[in-house]
Amino acid sequence: PVMKLISKSDNKYDDTIFDLATPLINAGVVLAGLWFTIMWVFEGDSSKSMMLAKLIIIILIYMLARFAVQLVEVFVPLVVENLNKRADMDLGGVESLIFSGLKIAIWVGAAMVVFSQLNIDITGILASATIISLVVGMALKETASNLVSGMMMVMDKPFEVGDKVTVMGVTGKVVDVGIMSTKIKTSQDHQVVIPNKSISGKEVINFAKGGPEDTPKRVNLRLNIGVGYDEEPAHVKQMLLDVVRECDYIIDDPPPTALFRDMLDSALLFRLNCWVRDYSDEWVARDWILTRVLERCIDEDIDIPYPHMQLKYDPPSVMEKEAEKNAADEERKSAEKERIRAEARIKEQAESTARMNARKEIRARIEELNTALEEEESKESEDPDDPEGGISQNRLDILAEIQELEHKLDEGSGDDD
Template identity: 30%
Template sequence: MVEIIDAPEVLDPVMEIFGGYPWVKGILIFVFFILIAKLLTWVFLPIIRRLAARTASHVDDKIIMMLKAPLFWTVTLIGLLVASTVSSLGDQLNNILLSIVTSVLVFLWMLFAIRLSKLLLQVASSRASDHAVIRPQTLPLFTNLFAITFFIFAVYFIFQAWHIDMTAWLASAGIIGIAVGFAAKDTLANLFSGVFIMADTPYKIGDYIVLDDGTGLRGKVTSIGIRSTRLLTRDDVEVTIPNAIMGNSKVVNESGGPYPKYRIRVAVGVAYGVDIDKVKSILLTIAEENEAVCHDPEPRVRFRTFGASSLDFELLCWVDNPELRGRVVDMLNSTIYKLFLQEGVEIPYSKQDLYIKEFPGQTD
């Protein structure tokens, strides 16, 4: 028989009274451990929590709250093991009870470890810099990795508690893994690509990206999952793209860079002979008076080239978000056309003159 722990000496006088009733001894010991568990969770933990409340951080308060349930059940279940040993239930029953209690305790402390790691990772990500390994974008990845790791360790210890040999299970898992790998290689490729995307963060939720894969798909990232990434196009159509495609494609992040502002270009041509200083002044005025255009960086105008039939200018200005690109370009083009008409600035366009030498069948 496995000896767990001797009965507390403080109960020896009581044990002598019930010497002929082992089950009564077991009940008394179990009740004694329950009282200790209540004392720990109702008296000592609140005292520690009041002391922790004086600190500036709230993390210690949450950890103490998470400790309440596993600490109570740990002491209670240890008391159950001691009570079963004293009650002389037999080696076989005690061993079964030991395996059950160990499994329950491993499960309880696994949940505590998962919650604690999630809490600590959230704190670390909230205080992280832009180039830190743990940040809000990578938080789901590390949370899932820690949860899976704790779960694997818990399964291992539970198997050990029931004296189950892991060798055969691991061999079977390896064979099954190879079969699943061949059967679901596309799914696994998406999963691994999703992990790399979360770790590398080439884009984040809310960014406007363009896929340079021949389709020119452009949209706002609404979700980044383990298997796929979802984009909301300007047509309000949600497109789901497998992460394997995202990982192997060139992605242009219009919201990336030092700030989310996006530069738009408005090309316009004017006729030869027009005052170029006047054209530049009109274009700058239009950009500066538009409320959707940013003043920092300032708008600017560039005289690009001498075209075949026009002087080609380009108005460069910034908007707060790539989402505004189409709307602002429409407003700028409309205003440019109206002001050029008012100011007499000619916008050249292709013209063809047709000369008819003679009509067929015409005679003098």
């Protein structure tokens, strides 16, 4: 009847629990039979019956403790894996710690019950255990603090794997969030390991969480551009806006702005304010915009002030021919320089466009993989043949490819901060 009832249940763990409980149930039936037999055989001898009854109770306690340990062995890995998925943390290192702690607690509890059944005074043992616990607790103070901080981070989730953060002066991408520490990879490929205790008491800047849902990784880009006093502010502002609107890395909402910010000793200062769609594109967007601004300033004859000294003199008449020759040479050099600059500009524009298109293709591929990942997760959650909810090889391959593509984006960002 019990098996028939279990077979009708949709719970995927009831079969496992019943298999583990079957030896305990059988032993309980046998021990109950022994109990009644002993009580009947030694009806007149209470001391023998009590001794044998205590022996049966001790055996039953052992069976119950063993059953509890088996449950821990089955369900602790499942609970840890569930936490891994929900919190996006690697709790594998703490799995053995949780299992060992629960196992010790079960057997110690069982031993205390057995001692009480045998009328053994355990006051001295408890006092010694208390002292040992205090010593161990003092020795593991830092470890315990990191554990608690790690669990708090699981609930609070100030950042996730893949986010760009600044913690304690370290800026980089989060590559692992463990129960004891967090690993951050900087733009120089240095891996920084920070204890969770240190993070919990410090300010965390998360670049991946500031924007709205459609552009969560957007970042503000501000550029200061100085021009000469002879330039028209309206002309300069319009030129800056034209450039930034041509950049595919920049989003339209919030709209970019160009403001006349200050009048310096030798320049009019303008502030170009815009938003980059993804923080990994910040430095390539900065490069693209500054390059185009310089080209437009040259094409439209907008003066860019810089420190220089100008010497003027009237050459004597005997040097007129030399001056003409120098002027011709200068004109030739100027023409050659202009040709080289034009070729370099064409080449740079082609490379910049190719880089932009390549990053677009990578992002499109990442979006496709994220969609495939969601479908794979949905299939796994609905798969009745996978009661433990394990991660399929296909899903692991998708995650690996996403990580590789995101690494390519970071490599091409030029971020050295």
